[in-house]
């Protein structure tokens with residue numbers, strides 16, 4: 001039976017995501033009410049620029065005082081789509097204290113201080129939902145928190161940042177320049193307020209921390225995630241990947257160690273074969289593989305960024321939280337009982353693609369091979385090509401078998417010291433084989 005008294009929602013932030021949340025709440029009001037069992041009413045919208053015209057939003061709802069809004073006491077759900085650590089963190093904690101549950105899209109905050117926020121939610125008996133924080137519209141948090149709660153997840157691997165995937169895709173397929181592609185991603189509403197978070201891998205690292213935490217029932221913070229962005233990826237790297245039948249993607253990889261006693265989480269660009277499903281993830285789409293003991297391999301794919309797709313995830317959470325509220329039954333809280341340590345990147349076993357500029361003379365290949373052998377790194381393939389100029393140099397591309405990352409980086413360090421190695425043109429990990 002439909003309750004007539006509406007559930008009141010406070011919206012914090014009305015930018016790319018917030019404006020779409022407000023629009024869908026209005027246009028789908030009847031369906032949302034039917035699905036929840038009570039109408040939902042937008043009771044206040046906190047913004048930074050009140051003079052901006054916001055189509056479809058009653059100007060009487062606009063306020064610049066977000067703190068007063070979350071302290072009102074009659075708010076059932078606060079939707080936080082401001083972003084950043086503060087004031088978002090204090091506003092969420094204040095919301096819990098004053099009776100509201102929270103839906104947030106803020107991966108930066110959750111990956112930094114998720115444990116404290118979950119503790120507060122539990123203390124006050126509120127919900128904290130954040131499906132939109134990881135991979136936009138794609139359901140990932142809920143499948144991990146609920147559908148796979150009875151299984152044992154061993155690996156989560158995928159593309160979780162739309163902006164960088166958009167840039168790498170444009171560079172690869174249309175030969176677009178890095179800055180031009182970044183500007184386009186920003187104009188389309190994919191990038192963070194400060195796009196450094198995207199291109200330096202902070203955003204993907206935050207998502208990896210959240211995914212690893214939920215998947216392995218442990219605590220992983222953004223600082224535990226090994227992070228490399230895409231700013232060092234060159235057109236030459238992408239061309240080199242093509243020659244090997246690969247493409248370059250920014251991947252997030254979270255793994256449980258074979259002995260089950262630790263986990264790793266990393267974000268870095270990697271070459272993947274064109275035949276791998278992740279290679280065909282274009283533009284701002286994301287895709288994530290989850291490997292679990294009983295379920296086997298699952299793949300999740302869809303729009304990873306943008307106002308409307310992200311708002312879809314926010315609205316899904318809003319419906320769930322409202323239903324929980326009506327049933328007086330909070331949803332799942334944090335599950336971090338395993339307390340597994342996060343191992344350093346050096347322990348991760350992976351493969352390298354190394355492109356070297358070497359002296360074009362006898363014995364060089366043997367010297368290079370000796371360095372790999374000394375570090376215990378086995379070579380998979382070698383390709384050497386003399387230059388058609390007077391430099392006396394050749395280009396040598398080595399792809400390794402799997403080895404600990406510490407041994408691989410030790411190999412590169414030792415190679416740099418050889419007189420015959422004139423330069424290391426590029427180093428990239430190879431995944432997905």
Ligand SMILES: NC(=O)C1=CN([C@@H]2O[C@H](COP(=O)(O)OP(=O)(O)OC[C@H]3O[C@@H](n4cnc5c(N)ncnc54)[C@H](O)[C@@H]3O)[C@@H](O)[C@H]2O)C=CC1
Nearest residue numbers: 013014015016017046047048081082083105106305306310
């Ligand atoms: N844009 C996207 O594709 C996605 C964004 N997110 C997350 O959603 C959140 C919002 O992102 P966007 O909407 O893209 O950012 P945005 O920058 O377009 O919107 C944020 C809005 O919050 C306002 N704001 C900042 N401080 C405020 C304060 N103290 N009080 C009231 N308003 C304040 C800003 O003026 C701005 O309009 C972030 O946490 C972001 O990481 C998550 C998934 C996808």
Ligand SMILES: N[C@@H](CC=O)C(=O)O
Nearest residue numbers: 161162163191192305
């Ligand atoms: N900036 C992020 C937005 C979604 O999380 C991205 O590009 O993926």
Ligand code: NA
Nearest residue numbers: 131134136138
């Ligand atoms: Na999601």
